[in-house]
Amino acid sequence: MLVDAVTSLIKNYDVTGRYLDRNALDSLKSYFQSGTTRIKLATMINGNSPDIVKNASRQLFEEVPELIRAGGNAYTTRRYSACLRDMDYYLRYASYALVAGDNAILDERVLQGLKETYNSLGVPVGPTVRGIQIMKEMIKDMAFQAGMDDVNLVDAPFDHLTRELSDISV
């Protein structure tokens, strides 16, 4: 089921039959107040997704050149394309989670079974996580240049992907 910040909060209160209290209302307020920025960020990501994927993967392959050398996991055209496609998946689903203000969609559509798949195909998690973090930094830079006030909203979905993939704290 698709969940956003509002439905997930209401669900929690409904389970225990409570009215929304001060905490709930504060968190709803901050979600709605950040709404315009979330949509601006999603618009910016949508309009630049091919460049973000291309530039972030270029930087990743500069930092970890073994990936695209013989024997590397992104070596051969097929695997190189699979890698860029995965980056695009992370970016697109992160943009959904950003608008929703909730990471549940990432658990459900992206992370489910992913570690097992990556392990069985030898896709290295460290560089994948690095690719996700590079995209995050690029988007924050773009948002900052565009004068957006709360660029740290970008962190949550990318850091969630990173944490869940690597079991490390960000």
Ligand SMILES: CCC1=C(C)/C(=C/C2=NC(=C\c3[nH]c(/C=C4\NC(=O)[C@H](C)[C@H]4CC)c(C)c3CCC(=O)O)/C(CCC(=O)O)=C2C)NC1=O
């Ligand atoms: C929407 C949710 C979703 C995700 C996330 C997803 C990921 C995903 N990535 C895969 C493969 C892959 N993923 C990579 C990615 C990389 N290799 C590297 O060295 C880099 C570190 C990295 C790119 C940053 C590669 C190279 C493969 C192909 C591996 C192979 O077939 O040998 C596969 C195996 C099947 C296939 O090749 O399509 C899946 C399921 N699929 C999905 O439906």
